[in-house]
Amino acid sequence: MTRRQLVLETHRDEIIGIVRNHRGVNVSLFGSTARGDDTETSDVDLLVEFGPDSSLFDLMDIQQSIESLLGISVDVVSVGGLKPRDSHILNEAVLLQNDLR
Template sequence: MEKYGKIGLGGEAMPAINEIMAKRDQILSTAAQYKFFNVRLFGSVLRGEEKTESDIDFLVECGEDCSLFDLISLKYDLEEILGRKIDVVTPDSVHWTLKDKILQEARPI
């Protein structure tokens, strides 16, 4: 398997959104293991503008005891599940110049 970018049965690139929805339960349970919830998708994959090198952008919320280590661990686990580069951010970690746009665009998986 390629490190990033799944290939469908016919050899064509499988859109990431299809892969996300197929693995939705696994993604949500992995996030919950680290006490993250309200897992949302934003960015090029959500807009249908992804390229083969595009990463998948997730916005998550966490309880009081989540750490940066938990966020990084979630990122690596999701990369393993989806076989693509992943970015995971929280509303508090998003730069203020992008925050409103991301919060408006983000959709639950």
């Protein structure tokens, strides 16, 4: 387990709470941290499915809140914003928690 994976596991419940508080329904990890090949300079990539009343502000608030919590750069991507060329994101995504309602 990499350092970032350990940090994420330690703060899993807090991350889920942040996502839930900002209208998130599902949250998954993807990218180098999900694959286990992250480095000290890697960011943490999170894929979030939002509920119908969410806005871009929710995405930005999630990113800022989780970055503050972890002390690591975080990239938050909305499932709704994925393009067909982004299918690799769905293929490697590791679910942290679903149906946060």
